[in-house]
Each structure stands twice: as C-alpha cells, then as structure tokens.
Amino acid sequence: MNKHIAVDIGASSGRLVLGTLQEGKLSLEEIHRFSNGFTERDGSCFWDIDYLFDQIIVGLRQAKALGITECTLGIDTWAVDYVLLDAAGSRIKEVYAYRDRRTEGVMEEVAAILPPDTVYAKTGIQQLTFNTLYQLYAHDRKELAQADQILLVPDYLYYRLGGRKINEVTNASTTQLLNLQTGDFDSGLLSFLHLRREQFAPLTAPGESLGFVQESLVRQYDLPRCQLICAATHDTASAVLGVPVQKGRSAAYISSGTWSLLGVELDQPINDPKAMAANYTNEWGAYGTYRFLKNIMGLWLIQEVRRLVGERYSFAELARLAGEAEGFRSLIPCNAPRFLNPGNMIEEIRAACAESGQPVPETPGQLARCIFDSLALSYRSYLQELEELTGTAVEVLQIVGGGANNGLLCQLTADVAGREVLAGPTESTALGNLAVQLIHAGSVANIAEARAIIGNSFPMASYTPRPVPQLEELLDRWEALHHH
Ligand SMILES: Nc1ncnc2c1ncn2[C@@H]1O[C@H](COP(=O)(O)OP(=O)(O)OP(=O)(O)O)[C@@H](O)[C@H]1O
Ligand SMILES: C[C@H](O)[C@H](O)[C@@H](O)C(=O)CO
Ligand SMILES: [Mg+2]
Numbered sequence: 001m002n003k004h005i006a007v008d009i010g011a012s013s014g015r016l017v018l019g020t021l022q023e024g025k026l027s028l029e030e031i032h033r034f035s036n037g038f039t040e041r042d043g044s045c046f047w048d049i050d051y052l053f054d055q056i057i058v059g060l061r062q063a064k065a066l067g068i069t070e071c072t073l074g075i076d077t078w079a080v081d082y083v084l085l086d087a088a089g090s091r092i093k094e095v096y097a098y099r100d101r102r103t104e105g106v107m108e109e110v111a112a113i114l115p116p117d118t119v120y121a122k123t124g125i126q127q128l129t130f131n132t133l134y135q136l137y138a139h140d141r142k143e144l145a146q147a148d149q150i151l152l153v154p155d156y157l158y159y160r161l162g163g164r165k166i167n168e169v170t171n172a173s174t175t176q177l178l179n180l181q182t183g184d185f186d187s188g189l190l191s192f193l194h195l196r197r198e199q200f201a202p203l204t205a206p207g208e209s210l211g212f213v214q215e216s217l218v219r220q221y222d223l224p225r226c227q228l229i230c231a232a233t234h235d236t237a238s239a240v241l242g243v244p245v246q247k248g249r250s251a252a253y254i255s256s257g258t259w260s261l262l263g264v265e266l267d268q269p270i271n272d273p274k275a276m277a278a279n280y281t282n283e284w285g286a287y288g289t290y291r292f293l294k295n296i297m298g299l300w301l302i303q304e305v306r307r308l309v310g311e312r313y314s315f316a317e318l319a320r321l322a323g324e325a326e327g328f329r330s331l332i333p334c335n336a337p338r339f340l341n342p343g344n345m346i347e348e349i350r351a352a353c354a355e356s357g358q359p360v361p362e363t364p365g366q367l368a369r370c371i372f373d374s375l376a377l378s379y380r381s382y383l384q385e386l387e388e389l390t391g392t393a394v395e396v397l398q399i400v401g402g403g404a405n406n407g408l409l410c411q412l413t414a415d416v417a418g419r420e421v422l423a424g425p426t427e428s429t430a431l432g433n434l435a436v437q438l439i440h441a442g443s444v445a446n447i448a449e450a451r452a453i454i455g456n457s458f459p460m461a462s463y464t465p466r467p468v469p470q471l472e473e474l475l476d477r478w479e480a481l482h483h484h
Contacts (some may be wrong), residue, residue: 001227001441005063005072006433007157009036010235011078011258012303014052016059017427018068021443026434027455028427031066032059035174038097045100045341049083049091049153053160060213060223068224072441073161073213074231074433075154076238078258079174079283080132083156084147085165088321091156092147096139098130099341106134112326114192117276122186124271124282125176128295129337131146132175136193145329150199154233162211162228166204170237170291173284178203180269180282206286206436231433231439232286236261241447242293242425243398244455252386252394254379254413255428256403258300262382263293270389278385286436287447292390294382296333299403301371304345309364315406321365322372323408328474330358334378335483356481376412377478383417396420398460400428407461414463416471425458 004019014036018029034055038045056075063071084092085326096102106352107129116127124132132152136144151159152171159165172178174183185200204210210228217223232238239255255261269282269290283291299315306313313321330353332339342348349367350360361367379397387393397419399410404423412420425431435450444450468474 001070001072002443003068003224004434004437005031005071005073005226006061006231006430006437007059007073007075008238008427008430008433009052009077010234010429011300012036014055015430016056016063017430017432017434018063019438021438021453024456026431026453028430031062034058035179038099042458044094044102045097046094047081047097047153047226049095049156051456053157056157056161057217057223059222060226061221064222064224070225071227072212072229072348072437073226074229074437075157076233076235076429077154077157077303078230079152079171079234079236079363080130080135081153082132083151084143084269085149085151086146087148089149089159093143095153096135098135101341102138103129103134106138110134110137117273118278119176119189119369120271122179122181122189123172123176124180124269124275125296126281127281129340133177133193139196143281144193144195144336147199149201151201152233154231155201158210158228161213161217161226163214164210164228165201166210166230167201168230168233169203169205169236170232170284170286172203174234174420178284180271204230206230206237209440219366229437231436234283235429236293237283237285237291238402238432238436239429240265241286241435241450242428242430242454243400243423243451244458244460245448245451246396246398246422249395250392251396251398252383254397254399254403255401256299256399257401258298260296260298260302260375260379260403261293262296262379262386263291264386264390264392266290266292266390275389278389280386280389292386294386296375296382297339297376297377300422301334301339301345301349301375302368305349305364305367305371308344308346313364315402318364318368319372319406319408321363322368325363325365326368326372327369329366330361331377331478331481332370332374335375372409372412376416377474379413380417381478394419399423400425402426404461410463411462411466414465415468416474417455418465420465421463422460424460425454431458
C-alpha cells in the first residue's frame with residue numbers, strides 16, 4: 001500500500017492529510033480540514049468526540065472520491081483526555097476537556113497524600129493540573145469503577161474504526177501514570193485511584209498494525225480499504241518525529257500550536273530533582289526516546305483573543321497588527337494558571353498588565369504584541385533552563401506547527417533568545433504521523449531517513465537574531481513580573 005493518510009486532530013483544528021513519497025520527496029495533500037474545540041455545558045467542558053469521529057469518516061469518504069481505494073491510516077490528537085467504555089464497548093460518558101475546572105485544587109490535594117517527588121521519580125511527568133492522574137482523581141469514583149476500559153482520545157478513535165482497544169505509549173505517558181522503570185502503568189498510582197490494570201488496555205508502540213477499518217464502516221460509508229497503523233498518537237510526539245535534523249548543530253524544538261512545547265529528544269529520561277524543580281517532563285517518544293520538554297501556554301492566548309475580537313481578524317492579520325504595535329510595551333507571565341481557561345482572555349491580560357503597573361493593551365494589535373513578546377521571552381527563559389538541565393548548549397531553535405507561520409513571533413524569539421530560529425514544517429505533526437506509516441510500509445528505513453526526507457521536502461525559514469535595545473532592562477522587567 002503506498003497511500004498513507006495522517007489524521008491529526010489538535011485542540012483547535014483537525015485535518016486528514018495524504019502523504020506521497022516520490023523520488024525521495026514527501027508531498028502532502030490536505031484532504032479534509034475541520035475545526036475543533038471544547039464546549040462548556042452546565043459548568044463542565046467537553047469535546048464532541050462523535051463529531052471528531054464523523055469528520056474522520058467525512059475525510060475518508062473524500063479520499064475515496066479522490067480515487068484512493070486502499071491506504072494506511074494513523075491517528076494523533078492532543079494529550080491527557082480519556083474515554084470510558086462499558087463492558088459492551090460503548091462510551092459511558094461525555095469526554096471531559098482538560099481545561100475543565102473540575103481539577104482546580106486537585107493537584108494540591110493529591111500532593112498532600114502522594115509526595116510529588118515520589119510521583120516524579122516514578123513517572124518523570126511535569127505537574128500540570130489537567131494530567132489524567134488528576135482528572136481521574138476528580139472523576140466520579142462509581143462511574144470509574146463501572147469503566148471496563150479507559151482509552152485516551154486517539155485510542156478511542158482507533159477503536160471506533162477498527163475495534164481494537166489499545167493505549168499507545170507516547171500518549172499514555174502524558175497520563176502521569178506510566179512508570180519509567182517498569183514501562184507499564186504504575187500499580188501504586190492505579191490503586192491510589194482505585195483502578196485496576198485491566199481497566200486500561202495493552203500498551204502499544206508506534207509502528208504496530210492495528211488491523212483494518214471495519215468492513216461494516218467501509219461498506220456503509222464507501223470508504224477506502226484502510227490498514228490502521230499505530231502512530232505516535234500524542235500529537236506532540238508526532239510533531240517531534242516530523243522535526244528535520246540539523247546536522248552538526250545542537251537543536252531544540254518548539255512545537256508551536258495551541259500549546260508551545262519546548263524541548264529536546266533524549267535517549268534516556270532526566271527525572272532528577274533539578275528537572276522536577278523546573279517542572280520539565282519526560283513524555284515518552286516513539287522508538288524508545290523521551291521528549292524532555294516543557295508546556296508553555298502557547299497560541300491558545302491569541303486563539304482566545306481572536307475568538308473575542310471576532311474571527312474577521314485572521315491569525316496573519318493579528319500578527320501584522322502586532323508588528324505595527326510598540327514592542328515590549330506590556331508583558332504577561334504566560335504560564336500563570338490564570339491564563340489556562342479564563343472566561344475572557346482579553347480582560348485577563350488587561351487585568352494582569354494593570355496589576356503589574358504596565359500600560360494596558362487596548363487594540364487587537366497591542367494585545368497580540370503583548371502575547372507574542374511574552375511568549376518569546378518565555379521561550380528564552382525555558383530554553384536557558386533546558387540547557388542547564390541537559391548540560392547541552394542549544395545552537396538553533398526549530399519552531400514547527402502553525403506557529404511557524406507567525407514570522408513576527410519567530411523573529412522575536414530569535415532576537416530575545418539570541419540564536420537562529422528555523423521555522424517549519426507547519427504540518428510537522430502530520431509528517432511525523434506519516435513517517436511511522438512509511439517506516440511500517442518499508443518505504444523508509446527509519447526515523448533518521450524520514451527526517452532527512454522531510455528536511456529535503458519542506459524548506460524552513462531562517463530568522464537570525466537582531467539586537468534588542470535595552471535587553472538587560474527588558475530581562476529585569478521579565479524577572480520582576482514573575483515575582484510580582
Ligand atoms: N498565517 C499565520 N500567521 C500567524 N499565525 C498563524 C498562521 N497560521 C497559523 N497560525 C497560528 O497557528 C496556530 C494553530 O497551530 P496548529 O495548526 O499547529 O494548531 P492545531 O494543530 O490546530 O492545535 P494543537 O496545537 O492542539 O495541535 C493558530 O492558533 C495561529 O496562532
Ligand atoms: C494537554 C497537553 O499537555 C497538550 O495537549 C499538549 O501535550 C499537546 O498535546 C499539544 O498539542
Ligand atoms: Mg496540532
């Protein structure tokens with residue numbers, strides 16, 4: 001089979017992308033793109049998982065209409081969120097979105113019972129209020145006890161298509177329940193949650209075949225014959241696979257989308273006390289690697305501003321307006337919990353600026369510039385921490401994902417971080433998803449070859465650092481903001 005389709009569903013949008021490898025070049029054709037997002041109902045936040053499944057079917061029908069009669073298919077989505085199945089394999093409940101406020105205070109409550117350093121030594125996963133560990137702790141215990149199977153979102157979509165129940169390892173690691181030493185769900189953490197191992201599925205690695213899309217679906221919807229290949233189903237794990245390698249230069253990546261995930265790919269985890277104090281994570285990567293990274297609030301900030309000012313402003317337009325606004329006029333501590341899911345992001349940003357005695361952004365351009373300036377300074381700070389924790393200096397920063405299209409943010413990042421930024425591929429997640437399929441098909445030998453092909457197929461934009469006037473003063477302001 002030489003047709004390969006990546007299903008990449010992020011928190012803000014999803015897409016089905018056809019990958020074609022010809023004479024050493026990989027090309028992408030977007031077959032279907034759709035919006036995604038959670039809705040608030042009676043004070044809770046839910047994803048519409050049936051809508052997402054339906055969009056996959058729509059995309060596959062379009063692939064068939066394009067003449068694709070058979071293909072392989074890989075699925076990746078955002079992390080941590082889960083689906084409960086009953087013994088008949090039916091979904092028990094709506095799928096909570098990780099920005100739901102039910103986990104507020106839970107991390108602290110659990111920390112009073114389970115020492116965080118014990119959990120970090122076991123799992124190496126950063127403390128995020130919405131980790132599956134905390135979501136399950138907050139979940140109704142009776143309902144959890146009824147769950148015959150707990151699948152993460154992409155596992156569930158595979159199950160709906162092919163009937164096979166798995167927990168794919170890269171995404172399973174984001175639950176903060178996988179034990180680095182045993183390579184399985186940690187029995188102590190499961191019993192803390194009153195859960196049994198058999199309520200989870202077999203841990204499965206990227207590259208395994210998961211059978212075919214069920215014949216009943218193929219017939220009912222006139223779909224291609226699809227072999228399901230287990231992708232690196234955490235979208236960030238796929239994004240990292242899609243980052244071209246910089247020969248001879250040490251690089252770090254930023255997977256820049258709803259979140260900005262800044263990190264490096266390691267062969268061994270770093271879960272020592274220093275890494276814990278800096279709240280760096282060791283999410284599992286494909287092929288036995290680890291994604292040593294940090295979650296930064298990311299372009300969620302501008303997504304929310306755009307939602308409020310009106311979607312008549314494209315992201316490109318907001319970046320242009322930001323470019324016309326005064327630089328470093330107002331800054332926000334991007335990773336502060338207040339920005340995780342405020343009712344009104346514009347008011348939250350304005351309040352944060354007012355409270356810290358800074359000019360309050362008024363226009364969309366000023367708001368956007370405040371966000372991009374602040375993200376760039378966040379990247380600089382966390383990059384410095386990353387270098388200290390790994391003991392490796394970073395020469396080049398590779399920004400992939402939708403944020404690679406934001407030239408202003410890429411340039412600001414190069415300026416304040418003082419190193420070259422290489423931007424692209426925008427669709428690194430889909431490319432990493434396809435890479436696993438191509439390796440499974442034997443068309444590509446390994447991930448190193450896949451990354452070389454991606455680098456040769458998708459040119460990257462280079463941003464070299466420009467001098468930042470009064471940089472020292474600006475960094476002092478940035479520091480003060482975090483101790484405000
Ligand atoms: N032309 C553009 N100019 C500026 N910013 C852009 C442009 N195109 C996309 N973006 C930025 O990219 C973001 C979307 O990135 P991306 O498509 O990687 O996210 P996603 O895959 O939908 O979600 P997730 O991050 O959850 O995977 C938008 O929020 C926007 O800020
Ligand atoms: C909630 C997760 O940290 C988040 O989804 C991030 O890991 C991700 O998947 C970004 O797309
Ligand atoms: Mg994405």
